[in-house]
Amino acid sequence: MENDNNVIRFFRRNFTSQLSKEDEKRIFTYFKRHKFEKKQLVFMSGDINTDHFFIENGLMRLFLIDKTGKEFNLLFANENQIIGDLITPEPTDFNLEAVEKTTAYSISERNFQELIQSLSLTHQSNPQNSLRRSYIKIQKRLVSILANTAEENYLEFRKTYPELIQRLPQYHIASYLGVSAEFLSKIIARTVKK
Amino acid sequence: MENDNNVIRFFRRNFTSQLSKEDEKRIFTYFKRHKFEKKQLVFMSGDINTDHFFIENGLMRLFLIDKTGKEFNLLFANENQIIGDLITPEPTDFNLEAVEKTTAYSISERNFQELIQSLSLTHQSNPQNSLRRSYIKIQKRLVSILANTAEENYLEFRKTYPELIQRLPQYHIASYLGVSAEFLSKIIARTVKK
DNA sequence: CCTTCTTCTTGAACTAGTTCAATTTTTATG
DNA sequence: CATAAAAATTGAACTAGTTCAAGAAGAAGG
Numbered sequence: 123m124e125n126d127n128n129v130i131r132f133f134r135r136n137f138t139s140q141l142s143k144e145d146e147k148r149i150f151t152y153f154k155r156h157k158f159e160k161k162q163l164v165f166m167s168g169d170i171n172t173d174h175f176f177i178e179n180g181l182m183r184l185f186l187i188d189k190t191g192k193e194f195n196l197l198f199a200n201e202n203q204i205i206g207d208l209i210t211p212e213p214t215d216f217n218l219e220a221v222e223k224t225t226a227y228s229i230s231e232r233n234f235q236e237l238i239q240s241l242s243l244t245h246q247s248n249p250q251n252s253l254r255r256s257y258i259k260i261q262k263r264l265v266s267i268l269a270n271t272a273e274e275n276y277l278e279f280r281k282t283y284p285e286l287i288q289r290l291p292q293y294h295i296a297s298y299l300g301v302s303a304e305f306l307s308k309i310i311a312r313t314v315k316k
Numbered sequence: 317m318e319n320d321n322n323v324i325r326f327f328r329r330n331f332t333s334q335l336s337k338e339d340e341k342r343i344f345t346y347f348k349r350h351k352f353e354k355k356q357l358v359f360m361s362g363d364i365n366t367d368h369f370f371i372e373n374g375l376m377r378l379f380l381i382d383k384t385g386k387e388f389n390l391l392f393a394n395e396n397q398i399i400g401d402l403i404t405p406e407p408t409d410f411n412l413e414a415v416e417k418t419t420a421y422s423i424s425e426r427n428f429q430e431l432i433q434s435l436s437l438t439h440q441s442n443p444q445n446s447l448r449r450s451y452i453k454i455q456k457r458l459v460s461i462l463a464n465t466a467e468e469n470y471l472e473f474r475k476t477y478p479e480l481i482q483r484l485p486q487y488h489i490a491s492y493l494g495v496s497a498e499f500l501s502k503i504i505a506r507t508v509k510k
Numbered sequence: 511c512c513t514t515c516t517t518c519t520t521g522a523a524c525t526a527g528t529t530c531a532a533t534t535t536t537t538a539t540g
Numbered sequence: 541c542a543t544a545a546a547a548a549t550t551g552a553a554c555t556a557g558t559t560c561a562a563g564a565a566g567a568a569g570g
Binding site: 186188192194196208209215253256257258260261262263264265267268269270300 | 380382386388390402403409447448450451452454455456457458459461462463464494
Binding site: 465466495496498499502 | 556557558559560
């Protein structure tokens with residue numbers, strides 16, 4: 123991990139801009155590097171004290187499997203993003219999977235908090251703000267799914283995440299939008315004609 | 317406000333248990349008391365720097381109006397809960413309305429942060445945690461709306477918020493569940509028979 | 511207690527989206 | 541580069557939920 127500093131940059135961007143060499147070293151020691159194969163499951167429903175994953179390279183998805191066995195994608199994360207279940211250390215309902223071959227750095231909730239504290243990021247402006255942004259985002263998504271048609275939601279998704287459209291199989295996008303893969307395919311066929 | 321301490325109790329419960337008399341006085345000075353009539357609009361889409369409202373008595377709803385004029389309820393709050401739009405001080409997309417005659421205490425985001433700081437609630441464990449809980453809740457709601465039928469969602473709502481079933485008109489519940497008022501009425505007729 | 515307003519109900523016609531099954535296209539791999 | 545596996549497409553039959561319209565029931569105020 124020493125030979126790059128994506129995680130450091132992430133910390134600078136999200137928490138505070140002044141990090142001493144000491145701080146950086148300290149940050150390194152908190153993360154563990156992992157490689158996951160395409161479609162490899164990282165954690166699954168029922169697991170406790172799940173880690174957060176900072177993605178250096180690749181693409182992951184957080185999803186849920188309902189009682190009928192159907193999957194629902196909740197979140198995607200790619201390079202320089204963090205993904206995990208906020209309910210940790212409680213048992214998670216979700217599953218985390220690498221969609222592509224992925225390199226990621228893991229940290230437990232407890233260690234994450236400890237790290238933030240020890241860097242005296244106690245002015246709390248930012249860990250809260252990023253959670254706030256996430257909250258506002260999911261709130262918008264909820265409304266959008268309720269208020270708009272699947273076609274509108276798809277077009278919006280495409281506009282917002284053009285690179286994800288390239289990288290994700292369609293059925294994962296369908297599941298994120300809350301429609302069947304078949305129907306999304308029909309939507310796309312329809313919108314291409316226009 | 318001096319003759320009761322709902323707000324104080326809220327602070328004790330949500331932030332820290334040790335509050336000096338000084339602290340309590342300080343908290344009082346930050347809040348402004350309001351009374352709202354049934355159906356009175358408190359803030360609306362486009363308003364900037366909207367306040368948070370701590371409800372002493374009554375019931376409020378946060379909702380959005382889509383481009384076709386249809387309303388979507390996002391959140392209800394009753395006694396001893398706080399409601400508002402986290403996007404503040406940015407312009408809100410939402411509307412806040414008193415569903416019943418309501419008494420509430422308002423505070424701006426800026427003052428709220430200042431107050432928390434000045435009470436040295438800097439150990440940040442809790443403002444974050446309550447936001448986390450909200451996030452986890454809305455995440456579950458999103459999945460639930462996608463994965464379950466309207467009937468299942470209604471039964472779940474009824475189980476989780478029995479008192480809201482009493483206090484809210486059906487069409488507000490319908491809008492929260494993401495179905496038309498007519499369809500909810502049919503669902504209820506159906507479930508009564510069983 | 512009468513009148514008005516608000517909320518709830520019901521039915522009929524409709525539509526967005528699902529499910530299932532079969533086929534084609536694309537991608538990955540020995 | 542051939543074969544297998546994964547992903548996308550298409551059509552037909554279906555269903556959950558919508559919309560519109562009209563009427564019934566409930567609640568609230570003068």
